Amino acid sequence: MTTPALHLDRVRRVYGPVVAVDDVSLSVAKGEFVTLLGPSGSGKTSTLRLVGGFDQLDGGSIAINGERIDHLPAYQRDTATIFQSGALFPHKTVAENVAFGLRMRKVGTSEIADRVRQYLDIVRLGGFADRYPAQLSGGQKQRVALARSLAVRPAILLFDEPLSALDLSLRLQLRAEIKSLHDQLKFSAIYVTHDQGEAMAMSSRVAVMRNGAIEQIDTPTRIFHDPASEFVYTFIGESCCLRVNNAAQSLDLTLETPLLGEARLYVRPSRLRLGPDAASLPNRLKARVKFVEFLGDTNRYHLQAGDADLFADHAGEMSLAPGATVDLGWLTADMRVFR
Numbered sequence: 001m002t003t004p005a006l007h008l009d010r011v012r013r014v015y016g017p018v019v020a021v022d023d024v025s026l027s028v029a030k031g032e033f034v035t036l037l038g039p040s041g042s043g044k045t046s047t048l049r050l051v052g053g054f055d056q057l058d059g060g061s062i063a064i065n066g067e068r069i070d071h072l073p074a075y076q077r078d079t080a081t082i083f084q085s086g087a088l089f090p091h092k093t094v095a096e097n098v099a100f101g102l103r104m105r106k107v108g109t110s111e112i113a114d115r116v117r118q119y120l121d122i123v124r125l126g127g128f129a130d131r132y133p134a135q136l137s138g139g140q141k142q143r144v145a146l147a148r149s150l151a152v153r154p155a156i157l158l159f160d161e162p163l164s165a166l167d168l169s170l171r172l173q174l175r176a177e178i179k180s181l182h183d184q185l186k187f188s189a190i191y192v193t194h195d196q197g198e199a200m201a202m203s204s205r206v207a208v209m210r211n212g213a214i215e216q217i218d219t220p221t222r223i224f225h226d227p228a229s230e231f232v233y234t235f236i237g238e239s240c241c242l243r244v245n246n247a248a249q250s251l252d253l254t255l256e257t258p259l260l261g262e263a264r265l266y267v268r269p270s271r272l273r274l275g276p277d278a279a280s281l282p283n284r285l286k287a288r289v290k291f292v293e294f295l296g297d298t299n300r301y302h303l304q305a306g307d308a309d310l311f312a313d314h315a316g317e318m319s320l321a322p323g324a325t326v327d328l329g330w331l332t333a334d335m336r337v338f339r
Helices: 044-052 094-104 107-120 137-150 169-186 196-202 220-224 230-235
Strands: 006-015 018-028 033-037 057-066 078-082 156-160 191-193 205-210 213-218 239-243 263-267 283-294 299-305 307-313 326-329 333-339
Touching: 006 044, 006 283, 018 333, 033 044, 044 078, 044 196, 057 239, 078 137, 094 107, 094 137, 107 169, 137 169, 169 196, 169 239, 191 196, 196 220, 205 220, 205 230, 213 220, 213 230, 220 333, 230 263, 230 299, 230 333, 239 307, 299 326
Parallel strands: 033 191, 033 205, 078 156, 156 191
Antiparallel strands: 006 018, 006 057, 205 213, 239 263, 263 333, 283 299, 283 326, 299 307
């Protein structure tokens, strides 16, 4: 059995009455990119801080390449962290920033020079070696931070929401670049984010966290299509919820397989069909149009059915004014039912 790059065994962290990390166990294989995803307060950042040595365990153990490291200070762990701010030294040049970790590890002078050149070229900043952080854009600063972390060749690379402070277009660009670099270099990583798009696009596996624990860990495809719980389903991607119970008999609803008792029926808005497209589908619902949003390639129709607020995406324009009644339809395979 191959030794994982990182292994957490029932890791726990408590702040007074708050259990921030609740017996979390997790392994990251060599070359694997694992994302910790969850809302604020779910424990993802606390878990990362425990791995990096920025906080202390209250229980459990952490091992890197099979060796326990939870007793070691941060600077003695074979990790490197990329923070949201980049955390560059403002008085040092780009080259000096990239070289800093190597000097702390007492790497030889000639090898430091070679690695600085190599990793600045990898992040496409080869011509920026003599500039200072104040002369860089936000995206360039994060590339320098990435080069600095990659240059020390850590056993595990830690990303602490590195893209959250950037605007959308730059976030998407750097997201793709990090994914490409991982495919190229095969470094082992834990990435923390609350952005589902980042998690799904970049990860080998995603660990969805809630209340200090891992709710589900799996590939992005399985997380999206086969969620282990209602929380995972509603947290990953967009969804519409229809509550079906005795009080909902006024709904003009047809289901291929009737639901008994109380249930919550979910469908992704991209899977809902409107108007004539709904007529041949086995599950149908009449709804009233509230308003329409133009989203470029699609129009999003906001709808009301009983006390449920729904929305459906449609590629073309439909002559549906606010107040109009429209048919919704969906395949049984495209809905999830929770009780």
